[in-house]
Amino acid sequence: xxxxxxxxxxxxxxxxxxxxxxxxxxxxxxxxxxxxxxxxxxxxxxxxxxxxxxxxxxxxxxxxxxxxxxxxxxxxxxxxxxxxxxxxxxxxxxxxxxxxxxxxxxxxxxxxxxxxxxxxxxxxxxxxxxxxxxxxxxxxxxxxxxxxxxxxxxxxxxxxxxxxxxxxxxxxxxxxxxxxxxxxxxxxxxxxxxxx
Numbered sequence: 001x002x003x004x005x006x007x008x009x010x011x012x013x014x015x016x017x018x019x020x021x022x023x024x025x026x027x028x029x030x031x032x033x034x035x036x037x038x039x040x041x042x043x044x045x046x047x048x049x050x051x052x053x054x055x056x057x058x059x060x061x062x063x064x065x066x067x068x069x070x071x072x073x074x075x076x077x078x079x080x081x082x083x084x085x086x087x088x089x090x091x092x093x094x095x096x097x098x099x100x101x102x103x104x105x106x107x108x109x110x111x112x113x114x115x116x117x118x119x120x121x122x123x124x125x126x127x128x129x130x131x132x133x134x135x136x137x138x139x140x141x142x143x144x145x146x147x148x149x150x151x152x153x154x155x156x157x158x159x160x161x162x163x164x165x166x167x168x169x170x171x172x173x174x175x176x177x178x179x180x181x182x183x184x185x186x187x188x189x190x191x192x193x194x195x196x
Contacts, residue, residue: 041170047103048112048166051096052159055119058096059155061089109169115162122155 065086104116 044103044107044109044112045166045170047099047106048162048170050099051103051116051119052163052166054092054096054099055155055159055162058089058092059159061092062155065089109165111165111169112162115158115165118158119155119162122158 065088100116100119104113104120107113107116
């Protein structure tokens with residue numbers, strides 16, 4: 001009796017086992033990479049949602065505070081209201097800047113990152129003393145309101161563009177579902193192959 005059939009069987013078994021492990025590892029690695037991409041996409045989407053939510057809240061606080069300053073004139077009774085809104089604005093601005101910084105770090109889609117950089121360039125459009133003097137020295141109330149709300153409208157436009165770009169690039173992916181073949185087609189093919 002020869003030993004070669006046993007050796008060939010052992011080598012073939014070893015190669016089949018290694019091939020099976022290699023195929024399994026390859027499939028696992030591709031699934032892991034796909035899961036990581038999906039998780040990263042979800043993280044990016046959540047960061048942009050935070051920016052949009054806090055940005056709109058900040059924009060509202062900014063508009064409210066600037067409008068109050070513009071309409072107050074030199075009225076001392078409004079000073080308390082302005083100071084109260086100033087604290088609210090600072091809190092909203094700080095939360096918005098934190099979310100914006102996080103999103104700029106996480107988001108790697110260029111069409112979305114462009115709008116995040118635009119929001120960063122807006123900076124803090126409320127320099128209290130100098131703008132208060134400029135806004136309140138204008139005698140026409142409509143011009144004061146227009147000057148007061150122009151930074152708010154610029155922020156709102158950029159937030160809308162950001163939302164549109166994020167929806168386009170980071171929205172939930174559309175999964176094409178293949179319809180299974182109809183049972184009639186299967187039965188018809190089966191009958192043809194059987195010669196009936």
